Amino acid sequence: MNINKTLENGKLTFILDGRLDSTTAPRLQDVLIPAFNEGGEVGLDFAQLAYLSSAGLRVLLMALKTAKTKGASMSISGVSQEIMEVFEMTGFSEMLTFT
């Protein structure tokens, strides 16, 4: 998985390309969690993401909890139908914000 980062009008977005699974999720965790220290909104662009497994969900949950304690927020864009099915199956669709 590749992780690219853009900063647009003060909003930081991580663009993920590939698979977010047990091998790659720790790399997302390393860059995403510290990003909430600034407060504000952090975006995730999933348009090029093939799929995510529970290791990816674990990082998203950790990110939601971190955002809450830091007074920041997180939103996800470009979610494919297959990935949305995973979010719905696991109840994550209720917790996440989609743009």
Next chain:
Amino acid sequence: MEELFIEAKLENIETVLNFVNARIENCPPRIKTQIGIVVDEILSNISHYAYHPAVGFVVVRISLDSEITIEFEDSGIAYDPISAKDPDITLSAEERDIGGLGLFMVKNLMDSVEYRRDGDYNVFTVKKRVR
């Protein structure tokens, strides 16, 4: 049935994925996605828990006819993944603990899952209809 014999560790999941994907190349993309998730969940479980803290082997067998059948065999500690309690997916982010989601996804994404303890081996079989 074709098989792959490999050390159960996270670094090898990609090799297992490639082995599996090469054999289901002509299946619908949605099914390939689901199989990718399932392989990641099962292999990461075996890598983390079956032989901990040592490293052991896993045998991955696959066959394809009207359904994809994948069998995962390890000689680690006896563990029945089907008996794992399903997580409460209605809890909020604050109340949530991530445990159990992986196997919950495996059970939901596949048409059937089966576990048997065969002597010193755990054999976990998942099936997905392709037509």
